[in-house]
Amino acid sequence: MRKGIVIHSHTGNTLHVASEISGVLTSVVEKVEAENEDPNSTDPIVLTRNPSVEHYDFIVFGAPVRGFSLSPVMKKYLEGLDLTNKTIFCFVTQHLKSPMFGGNRAVKQMKKLCESKGGEVMDVAVVNWSSNKKDELIKDIIIKLSKNNV
DSSP, X not given: OOEEXXXXXXXXXXHHHHHHHHHHHXXXXXXXXXXXXXXXXXXXXXXXXXXXXXXXXXXXXXXXXXXXXXXXXXXXHHHTOOOTTOEEEEEEEESSSSTTTTHHHHHHHHHHHHHHTTOEEEEEEEEETTSTTHXXXXXXXXXXXXXXXX
């Protein structure tokens, strides 16, 4: 099984989680980037780094929560993909301590987008960056991936 990790990370928190996961999947982390990554910008998103996923069978997608929703950069990226016959795991990172403050909504948006593009989402997770349980939440993701023989 060919595995990949594709993320958008603005502050480095999502990249940190992806790096932890990459050790388990023995996969490189590919970053989605945009011309203007200012979360407050109203300018149209123009992707400058748009990793291909066609060669992966299993993909982990990760992104930050922005304004209680999925990162607009990741949303734009996912909208342009064909995920037919891909198995997917989605996670989001958020600063707030509880997933009910945007994390749950953002990860549901990511899951729905992936499924609308033909992907099969095996599971999702939210990592609350300011929570005392942050490291435990990251370990839970790694355990989920390990249990599913990914």
